[in-house]
Structure formats: C-alpha cells, structure tokens
Amino acid sequence: MNERDRTAQYLGQLMLASTLTLFSLHSSAEHVSLEMTIEEIEVEVAPGFKSKAFGFNGQVPGPLYHLKEGDDVEVTVSNFTTLTHTVHWHGMYQTGTWESDGVPHVTQHPIEPGESHTYRFTADKTGTLWYHCHVNVSEHVGLRGMWGPLIVDPKEPTPIEQRVTKDAILMFSGWNSEVADTYGEGGHPGEVINYFSINGKSFPTTQPLRVKEGDVLRLRLIAATIPVAFHLHGHDMLVTHKDGLPLPNPYPADVVPLAPGERIDVIVEMNNPGIWMTHDHIEHHTTNNGKEHGGSMLVVEYEGIETIEGYDFEGVDYEPDFYMSESLKQPSGLHDIEAFKGELLE
Numbered sequence: 001m002n003e004r005d006r007t008a009q010y011l012g013q014l015m016l017a018s019t020l021t022l023f024s025l026h027s028s029a030e031h032v033s034l035e036m037t038i039e040e041i042e043v044e045v046a047p048g049f050k051s052k053a054f055g056f057n058g059q060v061p062g063p064l065y066h067l068k069e070g071d072d073v074e075v076t077v078s079n080f081t082t083l084t085h086t087v088h089w090h091g092m093y094q095t096g097t098w099e100s101d102g103v104p105h106v107t108q109h110p111i112e113p114g115e116s117h118t119y120r121f122t123a124d125k126t127g128t129l130w131y132h133c134h135v136n137v138s139e140h141v142g143l144r145g146m147w148g149p150l151i152v153d154p155k156e157p158t159p160i161e162q163r164v165t166k167d168a169i170l171m172f173s174g175w176n177s178e179v180a181d182t183y184g185e186g187g188h189p190g191e192v193i194n195y196f197s198i199n200g201k202s203f204p205t206t207q208p209l210r211v212k213e214g215d216v217l218r219l220r221l222i223a224a225t226i227p228v229a230f231h232l233h234g235h236d237m238l239v240t241h242k243d244g245l246p247l248p249n250p251y252p253a254d255v256v257p258l259a260p261g262e263r264i265d266v267i268v269e270m271n272n273p274g275i276w277m278t279h280d281h282i283e284h285h286t287t288n289n290g291k292e293h294g295g296s297m298l299v300v301e302y303e304g305i306e307t308i309e310g311y312d313f314e315g316v317d318y319e320p321d322f323y324m325s326e327s328l329k330q331p332s333g334l335h336d337i338e339a340f341k342g343e344l345l346e
C-alpha cells in the first residue's frame with residue numbers, strides 16, 4: 001500500500017469512527033439494568049458526630065445515577081433494613097409508568113424488610129434530578145440520608161453546558177443529633193436540626209473543590225432536605241438550570257436560594273485564582289451543633305495557589321471524587337462513591 005492509499009484508508013477509518021461517535025452520542029439510548037440495596041449504616045457527619053442512616057448501597061448520599069436521555073431503566077431495589085422503604089425518582093415524568101413513581105400505598109406496596117422491588121421507567125427528563133425514599137419522608141429523607149443524585153445527560157446540551165470543563169454535585173441536608181442513635185424517631189415539626197452538611201459531611205469534614213484557572217465549573221446544587229442560600233466568594237455564578245430545566249434567560253447571581261427539593265445548576269468562569277469560601281448564607285447552617293465555622297461550607301482551591309499557614313485543609317488527604325466530578329466522567333450507569341460509604345450495622 002502506498003502512502004496515498006494509507007492516508008485514504010486512515011481518513012476513511014477516521015470518518016467511520018466519527019460517524020460511530022455521533023451515532024452513539026445522539027441515538028445512544030440503551031436498556032440499563034441496575035441493582036441497588038438499602039442498608040442500615042452509621043455515618044460520620046462531623047468530627048465527633050455520627051448518625052444512624054439508611055444508606056442506598058450503604059452510603060450517604062446514595063450512589064450516582066448517570067443516565068442518558070431516552071435510556072430505558074430497570075432498577076431492582078433490595079431492602080436489607082428493619083423498616084419499609086420505596087424509591088421516588090424526583091422529577092422523572094414516568095410517562096406511562098406511574099406505578100414506578102415510588103409512593104407507598106398510592107403507586108406500590110412499600111418494600112418490606114428482606115424484599116425487593118423493580119422500578120422501570122424511561123429517562124424522559126434531563127438535567128439534575130435526584131431520588132429519595134417516600135416512606136416516612138420526614139425521618140427517612142429528612143434525617144436518615146435516603147437521597148442521592150440522578151443526572152440525565154440531554155441529547156442536545158445548551159451551548160454553555162458544552163463549555164463545562166468540571167462538573168460537581170453538592171447535596172445539602174440537615175441532621176438532628178438528639179435522635180441520631182435511634183431509628184424510628186425524629187422528623188417532627190419544630191425539632192432542632194443542629195448539623196448541616198454538603199454530600200453528607202459538615203465542614204471541615206467536607207473536601208476542597210479543586211479547579212484551575214480557565215475552568216468552566218458547573219455546580220449542580222441539590223437542596224435535599226433543608227433550604228439553602230448558596231454563596232460563592234470572588235465570582236458571579238450564571239444560573240442556567242432550575243429543576244433540570246434549562247432557563248430561557250440564564251442570569252448572574254452571587255447568592256442562589258433553594259427551597260427543599262429544588263435543584264439549581266450554576267456555571268462559573270474560574271477566572272480569579274485564589275482560595276475561596278462557599279457557604280450557606282442562612283447563618284446557623286454554618287455551625288456544628290451551635291459552634292461556628294462548620295456546617296454547609298466548602299472551599300474552592302485554585303491549582304498553584306499557596307495556602308496560608310494553619311489553613312483548614314492543611315495536610316488533609318484530598319478526595320477527588322467528593323463532589324462526584326470523577327464519577328461524572330465515567331460511562332453512564334450506577335456509581336458508588338467510596339468517600340460516602342458508612343459503617344454497616346449488624
């Protein structure tokens with residue numbers, strides 16, 4: 001084969017490969033078959049504070065569901081706990097599959113201890129969704145960690161989404177140390193929520209979020225159980241999506257409010273190198289049992305910046321998947337995150 005033939009053959013292969021890539025990007029809806037358990041675990045939320053939880057796949061937040069628009073999903077959920085549960089896929093339209101909506105005594109019988117239930121639906125809503133138990137929600141969701149992220153990639157992402165270089169998920173929740181040790185208690189109106197967390201951890205048990213100058217950072221903010229007023233220092237955030245839906249007119253903000261259950265996506269141009277705080281501006285949400293400098297806060301670290309002496313995260317082992325940025329790069333499916341695993345209770 002001469003040089004020109006080889007070049008022609010190479011170009012032919014390249015075209016075939018790019019056609020296949022396009023094909024797999026745009027008509028890649030698949031049948032996805034998944035399994036998830038519910039376990040009794042104990043999680044460390046803050047230094048010196050542990051809570052009993054019901055962990056999807058033994059972790060809080062639950063594992064990441066990363067799907068593509070149009071995927072046909074089948075999830076078998078097995079309950080290894082002593083109480084009943086269901087799974088509600090929050091935001092999913094469930095077109096023609098209302099029996100998979102996960103509401104006990106309305107769309108299904110709750111999953112009894114030792115039993116399993118299979119949910120089947122099409123991923124017909126895109127963006128940042130989440131899932132949670134729908135049995136005794138005020139306790140199981142409100143205090144026991146029964147929530148996790150559900151991300152559905154759209155067939156046609158918006159132009160700004162296509163520029164994103166780093167994707168991160170932040171789930172906000174609260175805890176009540178008074179009932180932390182006893183299943184079946186808590187979740188009452190007026191009870192005192194005294195710990196506040198991002199991805200199940202209160203500052204400084206959270207992790208820094210590492211970026212580099214020039215990154216286009218997407219934060220998927222999910223208010224799982226508490227209201228939030230999310231503030232990032234040193235940058236404006238472009239609010240691009242609400243509840244998974246792209247906004248017709250994205251707008252800039254430096255504080256983003258979320259009501260419980262709400263999801264807001266923001267996209268940030270990382271153009272101001274430094275070490276920057278983010279925190280919930282509902283002031284008592286930045287405390288651990290009333291002690292300041294805790295709660296729903298994290299630090300954004302630009303690569304190459306020298307930190308001050310006595311920096312909060314000095315010498316702390318860095319966990320790159322704490323905001324699920326690494327798992328979001330993986331092919332679609334169900335992703336366990338090691339950093340969120342609790343201790344199994346016997």
Ligand SMILES: [Cu+2]
Nearest residue numbers: 085133135140
């Ligand atoms: Cu439950």
